[in-house]
Amino acid sequence: MDRPVDLSNRLVELLEHAVRASEPEVALHALSALRRELDAFERVQAWRALDAGSSYGAVARALGISRQAAHRRYRELAAATEPPNGASEPARLRVAPEARAAVQLAGEEAAALGAPRMGSEHLLLGILRAGDPIASAALRAGGITLENARMAAQPTLAGEEPxxxxxxxxxxxxxxxxxxxxxxxxxxxxxxxxxxxLLKSALSDPSGGACRTLEALGVDVAALRASL
Structure with missing residues (x-):
């Protein structure tokens, strides 16, 4: 398996690639990828700050945005760890900042692809962007990249109305x-x-978009899930 590559390592590699590129188009391609990675890195750091007790106002000041904007960006997803009224779920789910960022990025991928609902295929893309060493390494070992997963994205076959x-x-x-x-x-x-x-959850339904996307790329989903 390829060595794990986390977000911070990828940022350094992309920046060096952009700076050292001899061709302007190569540099621009690296800069485009760097912007995408910086966005994911920002989300992870914001969630780390919020999980550590920072206020939305403090995060907003650090990002140079309004408190209202920070609240809109992060509060809605934070509510996902609070069970609906009357539910028998735990009072609060413990979710790593990287996992929160992956779901938020998945929502952006769904919007960018014009999808009417968010499915596991978008969660797969969010996971690839979030840069978790174990999940990312497992996917990349199977030849999965953000680019080819986007091109091969298959819709979830069943699900609730959006x-x-x-x-x-x-x-x-x-x-x-x-x-x-x-x-x-x-x-x-x-x-x-x-x-x-989250990746295990995304791969739990064979009719889900994540499984169908990986199968379209020739990945043995059962073997991938077993490796996690």
Missing amino acids: PDDRASQVTVYARKVFTDALRAAAAEPGHVIGVTD
Whole structure:
């Protein structure tokens, strides 16, 4: 398997590639990829700050945006760890910042692809962008990149009708994948849901877009899931 590559390593590699490129088009391509990686890195750091107790105002000041903008960007997804009224789920799910970022990026991928709802194919793309060493290494070992996964993205075959509001759509989907991941790890007290848990959840349904996308790329999904 390829060595794990986390977000910080990829940022350094892309910056060096852009600076050292002898051809302007190569440099521009590297800069475009760098912008995408910086966006994912920003999301992870913002979630780390919020999980550590920073206020939305503090995060907003650090990002140079308004508190309202920071609240809109992050509060909706944070609500996914709060069970609906009357639910029997735990009072609060413990979710790693990288996993939150992956779901948020998945929502952006769904919007960019014009999808009417967010599915596991978009979660797969969000996971690739979030840069988790274990999940990313497993996918890349199978020849999966963000670019080829985007081109091969297959829709989920079944699912609920999408809600009217895209933001609430992300929250509903996030709650589902988070709680599914928690149930799968129920034997581990205090388990923090990470990106690998989300990838396992995304690959749990053969009719889901993530499985169908990987199959379209010639990946043995069962073997991939077993390697996680």
